[in-house]
Amino acid sequence: MRTFETQGPLLSTCVGLRPLAERDGDITVIAEAADGRAGLSFVRELRPDVVLMDIRMPAMDGIEATGAIVADEALNGVRVLMLTTFDEDENVFAAIRAGAAGYLLKDVSPDDLRSAIRTVAAGDALLSPSVTAAVMQAIAEGHSPDPDGHGLDELTDREVEVLSGIGRGLTNDEIAAELFLSPATARTYVSRLLTRLDARDRAALIILAYETGLVRPGGTSRGWSPTQR
Template sequence: MSVRIVLVDDQDLVRAGLRALLTHDPDLAVVGEASDGASGVTLVRRLRPDVVLMDVRMPGVDGVEATTRITSDENLTGTKVVMLTTFDTDEHLFDALRAGASGFLLKDIRPGPLRDAVRTVAAGEALLAPSVTRRVIEAAAAGAPPGTDTRLEALTGREREVLAEVGTGRSNDEVAATLYLSPATVRTYVSRLLAKLDARDRAQLVVLAYETGLVRRSQPRSRT
């Protein structure tokens, strides 16, 4: 079954380029396009695609607001949003992640990594590996004072440890190796964290780890 994709970008050339790249492989299908956020939301509600590639900056309803409308729609829980941006330091990207986006891509991404990224998000993972994602989150969340957020009070000590590792961008296998757990056990902990913290996906867990001060700017990570 093909991954069904909707493109939302106000530039015709960008949409045409993405469409050409994404229809190269038979397991990917662009099922719709929109040139602004408002019409994009309407289209997504009608088509219910697996993945939406959403431009951050658009006139009228921008990508952040459109993402909020999509991720808050109970009928679109299976739809994942990936933000598209020209700048890796775009200050709106953190707001988009908080709104429920599963990650973001630069518009100059190469064809192979673009297709792989769409498949990754469609499979339920978040696009958190690039170091630029860490810079975006750190820049927006660095000012959050530790110890003032109560969202972690319901977590056990082990759940906090897992969240801290997830917050640094580590995969389940990396978390398992660090905490001496099995990957299956880590997946169970991640599922509990999503439920307890009312987080849409792994990307929101990363944001929350920074916002609550559980992960700080000086904390190391295992990959770039």
């Protein structure tokens, strides 16, 4: 694992990426660790902004280490970005469930890696396009749609529309354009959804949109709204 700084620190368990991460000068690697247990110790000591986490490591794997970071209230604000060669659905889903804010495959380009670190550091969630479709297909096939059980029945029509846009992978600006809102209003709706649905981050909202059947694999909306309860 290594630690990098994005105008603050970042830590990562993926060896050899320091030159790529630091190339633009706004990301600083503050520590590297050979396994999840050592990485967790570094995180507790150094409090990085972002942890670049490998999934398969000795002593403690990345999913377990991520869960430990997210469960530690003292580490609130530390964000985990998974970087791995493994794109099996269960790994991605487990990583997100553990609290990872992003998931990338190791064949990602250097520019996209740095962009992903910045995105996660800014508080947004990120899934590699190469794995998103497969993961969401698995989620949709493994769960029966249950909007009421997830609190969607308490949302307004507009909030459901915004959640649908999030589930389809739209940015806040794209949601704003689609729904004829200002970007600031779109951001307010997203923040409100995080609170109302008790969601950790945008990745959790994406999963929720699929689990409830609001969005289908492929990014199409089911067209459900609170008026259809």
